[in-house]
Structure formats: C-alpha cells, structure tokens
Amino acid sequence: MEEDRYGLQLSTASAEAAAAYREGIDLLLAFWPGATAAFERAIMLDPDFALAHAGRARIHAIYQQREPALQTIGRARKLVATRGTAREQSHVATLSLAIEGRGAEALTATLAHLANWPRDAMVMALLLGAFGLLAFSGRADHDTARRDLCDGFAAAYGEDWWFMSNHGWALTEAGELAKGRDITTRAFALRRNNAYAVHALLHAMFEDGSVDEADALVTDWIGGYDRAGMLHGHICWHQALGALDRGDAAKALAVYTDVLRPAMDTAPPLNTLSDCASLLWRLMAEEQPIPPDAWAEVSTYAHNRFAGSTLAFAEMHLVMIAAAMHDNAGLKGRLAAMERRLAEGNLAAGRIVPHMLRALRAFAEGNWRGCARELAPVIGDLARIGGSHAQRAVIEDTYILALIRSGALAQARDMLDARLHRRPSARDTRWRALTDT
Structure with missing residues (x-):
C-alpha cells in the first residue's frame, strides 16, 4: 500500500x-x-x-x-x-x-x-497563510484562529518542516514574535529549499524590526531560488519594504522595476497585483518618483486578471490603482458595488471596505482630512481585509500620513508611538519627528 x-x-x-x-x-x-x-x-x-x-x-x-x-x-x-x-x-x-x-x-x-x-x-x-480560508473569511480574529489551530495540531505533526513553517508564522502574526521566529528558524534549518519558511522568517523580522537582518537573508538566499518560484517576487518585495524603512527609495524602486512589475514577475496573480500596487502606493504616498507608465501597466494587468473580483484584499489594491490614476468612473463603480454587497450582507469584510475605498480616493486627491475621516472609524478592523500585517500596514501608513498632512499631529503621534513600542522602525522614527513640529 x-x-x-x-x-x-x-x-x-x-x-x-x-x-x-x-x-x-x-x-x-x-x-x-x-x-x-x-x-x-x-x-x-x-x-x-x-x-x-x-x-x-x-x-x-x-x-x-x-x-x-x-x-x-x-x-x-x-x-x-x-x-x-x-x-x-x-x-x-x-x-x-x-x-x-x-x-x-x-x-x-x-x-x-x-x-x-x-x-x-x-x-x-x-486554512493557513495570508491568503488562506481563515485570512479571507472576514473574521477580525483570523490571526489568533490560525495560531490556535496550529497549537492544537502541533502534536500530530511534530518536527515537520512544513507544519513548523506555518506554526511559526501563525504565532508571529498573532503577536508571539519570539516563539514564532524560533519555530520558523528551526523549520528553515530542516529544509533550506523552503521558500515558505524564508517568507515566514521575513514576516517575523518585519514584526520585530530586524530590517538589516531581513535584507541579508534575502541577499544570501534568493540566488538559489528560481525566479519562477511562487514567492520569488514577494520575497523581494519584503526587501523593498526594508529599503523604504531605511529611506532608500531608489533601491525599493529598483526591486519594483527589476523583479515585481507585471512584465517581469511570474508569481500567482494575487501576489503580483498586491506587491506591485502596494509598493507603488507606498512610493507615491512618500512623494517618491515612480516610472511614468507604472500605474498604467499595473492597471492593464489588473483589468485582465481581476475584472470580476469580489475579494476585499484584491479590492484594496484595485482601488489603489484606480485612485492613483484618478479613474473616477472606475472608483464610483467599485464603491457602488461594495455598498450594494454590504447592504445585502454579502461582504465578508464588512463596512471597512467602502470606508477604505473612499479613503484611498481622498488620499490620491490630496484630501488628507477626508482620508483620515474615512479611516478613523475602521482602522482597528484592518485584519478583516485578510493578508498579513506587513500587507495591511500600507493602510495604516496612509492613515498616519493623512493625519500628519492634515495637521492632526497628536493622533499621528499616538499611532506612531504605539507602532514604535511594538517594533523599532527608522521610517516611523522619521515620521514621529514630524509630529513634534
């Protein structure tokens, strides 16, 4: 048998x-x-x-x-x-x-x-990971649900490299950083040809502020991972986030141009969409230059691959693209569709979605107060979108910048102090200094 x-x-x-x-x-x-x-x-x-x-x-x-x-x-x-x-x-x-x-x-x-x-x-x-059934269930507690699930099945799997990769990442996302990173490190040691474990380690390093260590991990390991690998682009995306944290926008843009843009990436479409849109949005939000045709290229890709999308996580990135391109007709249509689904009770992530859509549109228009006003009542519900902390942080970043630019410095300071308490960040430290002016 x-x-x-x-x-x-x-x-x-x-x-x-x-x-x-x-x-x-x-x-x-x-x-x-x-x-x-x-x-x-x-x-x-x-x-x-x-x-x-x-x-x-x-x-x-x-x-x-x-x-x-x-x-x-x-x-x-x-x-x-x-x-x-x-x-x-x-x-x-x-x-x-x-x-x-x-x-x-x-x-x-x-x-x-x-x-x-x-x-x-x-x-x-x-069930597991940032794109699993739990993450996309609309539950606000999906991070702890994954941790509890893995805790409950740990005895059944023992020292299994795959299960430990997931268990470690679930612990990390649920806030148990030291334990999560330790288990993930052990999983990686059991099988180094394991992009899932590398990815989980990068999330642990994001959460505990080990930016330089994450950069070194990608640099040392990525050469042995074929560009056709599902997570190749996303692992490089993590390196771009680290570059932005250090203030090196040029390196982040180079990662986009050389690895992430749709013409270069062979990742699953949801990775390509989210990595491209969120990195371009971060660069735009920090007023960094981006290639003149970048948004148009991503928009064409999204139109071809996500025309019928109803997933809140995909919707977030589709709206980033439409807002950045000032596609008012497209934004109006997306917002109407989300409002209709919300009224029908057919939107798992709930009210955060239309608020997020209106906030991103306002930010792209330079309406900082409008952006902050839309996000204020739902900023604590970001987990319902799905994805990981690192992926959802782009909405927190947008909110903080909108607060700073609208003059709501005390609110921005409180959010930044809370984030800096959780993890050190050179970028958050720079932004924090702006709230003292």
Whole structure:
C-alpha cells in the first residue's frame, strides 16, 4: 500500500506515481518550482490517480486559471468516487469547494476533514497563510484562529518542516514574535529549499524590526531560488519594504522595476497585483518618483486578471490603482458595488471596505482630512481585509500620513508611538519627528 509522507493511504498501484505525488506535495508546500511537473508525471504514470489530479488543480487555482482548475478537480471527483478511500474522497471534495470559490463551505469542510485526518497537510494548507480560508473569511480574529489551530495540531505533526513553517508564522502574526521566529528558524534549518519558511522568517523580522537582518537573508538566499518560484517576487518585495524603512527609495524602486512589475514577475496573480500596487502606493504616498507608465501597466494587468473580483484584499489594491490614476468612473463603480454587497450582507469584510475605498480616493486627491475621516472609524478592523500585517500596514501608513498632512499631529503621534513600542522602525522614527513640529 502506497502512502504519502504523512502516512496517509494513496490509491495508486504505481510506486513511481506515488513517489512523484509525494514530491509534488513537498514542492508545493515549500512553494518551490517543480510541483506542476511532479503532479503531471504522477498523472502520466497513473492516469486514474485522483489525488494527483487534485494537486494539479490546486496549482491551477493558485494561478487563477479557473477553467483548467475546475476541469481538473472535476476529473479528480469522478476518479475518487470509484477508486478512493473515504479520506481521499473527503480530500477531493474539500479542495473542490475551495477551488470553486465557496469559501465559507470550504472552511467548514476543511475543519471537519481535519477532525478525522489531522495529518492531511494539503487540506490543512487551505486554512493557513495570508491568503488562506481563515485570512479571507472576514473574521477580525483570523490571526489568533490560525495560531490556535496550529497549537492544537502541533502534536500530530511534530518536527515537520512544513507544519513548523506555518506554526511559526501563525504565532508571529498573532503577536508571539519570539516563539514564532524560533519555530520558523528551526523549520528553515530542516529544509533550506523552503521558500515558505524564508517568507515566514521575513514576516517575523518585519514584526520585530530586524530590517538589516531581513535584507541579508534575502541577499544570501534568493540566488538559489528560481525566479519562477511562487514567492520569488514577494520575497523581494519584503526587501523593498526594508529599503523604504531605511529611506532608500531608489533601491525599493529598483526591486519594483527589476523583479515585481507585471512584465517581469511570474508569481500567482494575487501576489503580483498586491506587491506591485502596494509598493507603488507606498512610493507615491512618500512623494517618491515612480516610472511614468507604472500605474498604467499595473492597471492593464489588473483589468485582465481581476475584472470580476469580489475579494476585499484584491479590492484594496484595485482601488489603489484606480485612485492613483484618478479613474473616477472606475472608483464610483467599485464603491457602488461594495455598498450594494454590504447592504445585502454579502461582504465578508464588512463596512471597512467602502470606508477604505473612499479613503484611498481622498488620499490620491490630496484630501488628507477626508482620508483620515474615512479611516478613523475602521482602522482597528484592518485584519478583516485578510493578508498579513506587513500587507495591511500600507493602510495604516496612509492613515498616519493623512493625519500628519492634515495637521492632526497628536493622533499621528499616538499611532506612531504605539507602532514604535511594538517594533523599532527608522521610517516611523522619521515620521514621529514630524509630529513634534
């Protein structure tokens, strides 16, 4: 009987197909190139191996290749119905819900599945990370929910490099920085070809203010990670954030130009959208020069990839683009759609979304008071957008700059003092000095 690396039965008689599947899972969980080829090799060796099709569908979904994803997971459902264990049938059904975009149902199904098969890492992975089902659930407590989930499953996984990468990052996002960084460091030591662990370490370094250490980590490690890797661009984005913290806007812009811009990046679309839009917005907000066609290039990419988006996290970045380009018609349409969904009770992130949309538009127009007024009642709800602390910080930054520029110095000072208490930041120190004038 063939098994995966976690001891779960695989319904294939081909040892070679099982080995290829195990390789594909490890590469996917590490966000390392080669997972697609491994799953396709498993399918070639055993065309009726349902879980190999499910793994391939998952990658299609990550890259927002909706039709291939639906076709491939549909094939997996048919195969697993006639040749699959109860665990495999539940595995495929749960992945199907996630791939179909049925987030609330997928979240419920994932938790039910894990109650029976806690070591099914591919299913657990759906819940975790900045783009997982919990992060995009609209819950304000999704950071602590991920931490609690990982705490509860730690005994089942032991010293597993994938689980520890996630457990460490979940602890970091929930505010347990020292413990989170320690576990993530141990995970990285177990498997250095693990972009997920490097990424989690960079988040820990962001949270504890280790800007120079983060820069050194990226510089020393990134050369061994192919640019086709899912997280290549995003890891470099973290380096750009560090450059901005040090006041080196030229280096941040070089990262954008050389790595992140849509013509250069091969990352999943949501990474490309969020990394490009948020870095350009940060540069613009700090009144740094950007290439004259940069926003237009990102806008074209977004229009082609996110025309029907309803995700609050994507919406945040789409509005940054529209606001920066002063696309008033587009902004009006987006705002009307969000207000309508909010009234219908169909907006998981709730009221923060239309407030955020109006605030970004006001900021781009130089209406600092308007921006601050819109964000003031919802600034404590940023977690509901999803993503990570580092990604959501762009909205906090926008609010602080709007406060400073509108003359609300005491409010800006209080926010900056709170952030500096949590972590040292050269940029926040510079901004803090502005509030004393």
